[in-house]
Amino acid sequence: MKIINPMLVENFAKRHAHARKSLSAWRKATEEARWKKNQDVLKDFPNAKMLPNKRARFEILHNTYRLVVELDYEDGIINVRFIGSHNEYDKIDATTIQFYEKCMVPARG
Numbered sequence: 791m792k793i794i795n796p797m798l799v800e801n802f803a804k805r806h807a808h809a810r811k812s813l814s815a816w817r818k819a820t821e822e823a824r825w826k827k828n829q830d831v832l833k834d835f836p837n838a839k840m841l842p843n844k845r846a847r848f849e850i851l852h853n854t855y856r857l858v859v860e861l862d863y864e865d866g867i868i869n870v871r872f873i874g875s876h877n878e879y880d881k882i883d884a885t886t887i888q889f890y891e892k893c894m895v896p897a898r899g
Contacts, residue, residue, distance in 0.1 A: 798870045812851045
């Protein structure tokens with residue numbers, strides 16, 4: 791699968807170094823995957839939750855963080871829509887969010 795906005799994940803990992811390993815593992819597994827249906831996602835990530843509007847939610851660092859993506863199985867594309875804390879996730883609608891502004895903030899330094 792092709793992640794069309796990997797900088798969102800990279801920026802988050804730079805700001806949250808303790809999540810870097812989990813995010814790297816998610817990204818590697820996702821980029822190597824060739825998902826064609828929801829069950830393929832769940833096979834690779836059993837703790838993921840499939841959401842309406844072709845979305846999936848992944849638990850990062852033992853559910854400390856949540857990652858929401860939009861899936862386009864036909865074209866093999868994943869679009870990151872949200873990455874943030876569990877508390878931040880509770881304040882959004884994961885089925886409609888276009889992008890989470892804090893994801894766009896580059897890491898300092």
